[in-house]
Amino acid sequence: MTEKTIRVLIAKPGLDGHDRGAKVVARALRDAGMEVIYTGLRQTPDMIAEAALQEDVDVVGLSILSGAHNALVPAVMEKLRQSGLSDVKVFVGGIIPKPDIPNLLSLGVYAVYGPGTNTQTVIEDIHQATHKPTD
Amino acid sequence: MPIPDPIAIRHGDRLALSRALTAVENNQPESRELLSALFPFTGQAHLIGITGAPGTGKSTLVNQLAKNLRREGHPDHPPQVAIIAVDPSSPFSGGALLGDRIRMADLAGDESIFIRSMASRGALGGLAHSTASFVTLLDSAGFDLIIIETVGAGQAEVDIASLAHTVLVVEAPGLGDDIQAIKAGILEIADIIVVNKADRPGADNTARALRVMLEMAQSQTSGPQGKHISKDPCVPSTSAKPATAAWDPPVHTIVATEGKGVQAVIEDIQRHARYLKGSGLWRQKEATRLRRDLEALIRDTLVNQWQQRRDQDQFEQVLADVIQRKYSPVEAVEKLL
Numbered sequence: 323m324t325e326k327t328i329r330v331l332i333a334k335p336g337l338d339g340h341d342r343g344a345k346v347v348a349r350a351l352r353d354a355g356m357e358v359i360y361t362g363l364r365q366t367p368d369m370i371a372e373a374a375l376q377e378d379v380d381v382v383g384l385s386i387l388s389g390a391h392n393a394l395v396p397a398v399m400e401k402l403r404q405s406g407l408s409d410v411k412v413f414v415g416g417i418i419p420k421p422d423i424p425n426l427l428s429l430g431v432y433a434v435y436g437p438g439t440n441t442q443t444v445i446e447d448i449h450q451a452t453h454k455p456t457d
Numbered sequence: 458m459p460i461p462d463p464i465a466i467r468h469g470d471r472l473a474l475s476r477a478l479t480a481v482e483n484n485q486p487e488s489r490e491l492l493s494a495l496f497p498f499t500g501q502a503h504l505i506g507i508t509g510a511p512g513t514g515k516s517t518l519v520n521q522l523a524k525n526l527r528r529e530g531h532p533d534h535p536p537q538v539a540i541i542a543v544d545p546s547s548p549f550s551g552g553a554l555l556g557d558r559i560r561m562a563d564l565a566g567d568e569s570i571f572i573r574s575m576a577s578r579g580a581l582g583g584l585a586h587s588t589a590s591f592v593t594l595l596d597s598a599g600f601d602l603i604i605i606e607t608v609g610a611g612q613a614e615v616d617i618a619s620l621a622h623t624v625l626v627v628e629a630p631g632l633g634d635d636i637q638a639i640k641a642g643i644l645e646i647a648d649i650i651v652v653n654k655a656d657r658p659g660a661d662n663t664a665r666a667l668r669v670m671l672e673m674a675q676s677q678t679s680g681p682q683g684k685h686i687s688k689d690p691c692v693p694s695t696s697a698k699p700a701t702a703a704w705d706p707p708v709h710t711i712v713a714t715e716g717k718g719v720q721a722v723i724e725d726i727q728r729h730a731r732y733l734k735g736s737g738l739w740r741q742k743e744a745t746r747l748r749r750d751l752e753a754l755i756r757d758t759l760v761n762q763w764q765q766r767r768d769q770d771q772f773e774q775v776l777a778d779v780i781q782r783k784y785s786p787v788e789a790v791e792k793l794l
Binding site: 375 | 483578
């Protein structure tokens, strides 16, 4: 048996005080058969990249409500790259103003989700993002 | 994904190690070769198991232990610590929420600590099927101490006893009366008992009940040493008794969130390692574990071989005959094998 279980790190960078959205997503991904590693509040980009490396995740989900996404997301992407994890797929959820989304996507984030996103969309996008082309 | 390089793993390449753990966990065919290549370099690490009911504070204790153990030993070569944290997989979706890292935030930023969360993936003994192989990889990568935190365990999840050298059972006040402590199971495997949340009412009563229970156990048997070894039918029970004095499992009361009492636990972990080495039990535990691993591997291999060459039509025919009560399942096995 060599089936691959998708592993996802759900991380909250920055100084947000609550993590309800992150927990809802974590729970939905668990129910979709994924192994979800949740690291809790107030993670630095270094901590997130290190956890992604140790846990060998396929996907990192960043939950940001603080408005600091334009600083935090580039920092996380850079740390992931430095750790040799350029192949890890990243999505962002939280309160992200529309005009900021293209910038985040240009950094290599594959999706940005706002409030009210259906968790089924998140799940389907993960399956699509981690689908490895047969080479 | 390419096969991780065994040399890179031995030289401390953390990414190679992490990818190798995944390959082993997913039972990729190449991972067997990798484990074989690394096996000669294992047998160095002290394996410390942490078990206990959900919510007793296992992860918080692991956080404290790892943080404090890093300060032990020679200042130029502080011990390298690996942590395997096992949480249950959902029996319905197969997914898992692995949350042990939340309590281990203090350890982030220390490159000599490696934490890996692991889902149990259907295994029932408190560990996952590939936890022992994870230990092989981490041991060969040079980690001196490997802390294995089991699934929140109740009474039957005792696989950790045959894997770890030193088993800590974590209790908390208010989880049951003293009859719970006398029941068979998890307390029998404890080398060190930790009553966490000692700042809550009832902690002293819990500790006292546990001590009384342990004294009863000792007055009835010659001592708890080799307790989960002598039951192994392959090891003669006489050889399980070392010449040295028996190990009396100490009972500690701690407050893990504040680190109170943790240093005394660490001293007992180190004392237990010296005791095992001095009494010859270290080697004996190792031998018992490898014997079990080997037997399990033979069992799995034989089943696989049989499944590959079985005649499906014959199998269905025999099954149909069993359903019609023409033969018993035992007779059917004789026909099929």
